[in-house]
Amino acid sequence: MHQIDNLDQNILRVLTKDARTPYAEMAKNFGVSPGTIHVRVEKMRQANIIEGTKIRINERKLGYDVCCFIGIILKSAKDYEKVIRQLETFDEVVEAYYTTGNYSIFIKVMTHTIEELHNVLVTKIQLIDEIQSTETLISMQNPIKRDIKP
Secondary structure, eight states: OOOOOHHHHHHHHHHHHOTTOOHHHHHHHHTSOHHHHHHHHHHHHHTTSSOOOOOOOOGGGGTOOEEEEEEEEESOGGGHHHHHHHHHTOTTEEEEEEOSSSOSEEEEEEESSHHHHHHHHHHTGGGOTTEEEEEEEEESOOOOOOOOOO
């Protein structure tokens, strides 16, 4: 396992705020060479600490006004893999978690409207035979949205 030090943590903090920050700018701010930054980033990539870079999309600006979480209770625990494979085919399902507690699977679903959410529930999710029941929680706001602090 790759051990990260303060420089690695600082690099990760900068990159999680803006992945396009030039290595030269970070090097100047941290008192090291751009080559050092490059080597550190590459080592963190090889160790899978950095798994890629991606842009952050504002879902609301694209018309996705409904965010909800759906707790799923399976008929049998053995059905988990099959249900996940089916959920992966639905574009509206943007996250899925295998959980303890009341639900076997907890998913995040994004839709444009409540009607679209209803359609996804009735014509997709609730038609999966291996699902015993679901509970839907609609998100009113997302006041905290951040990456883990390195």
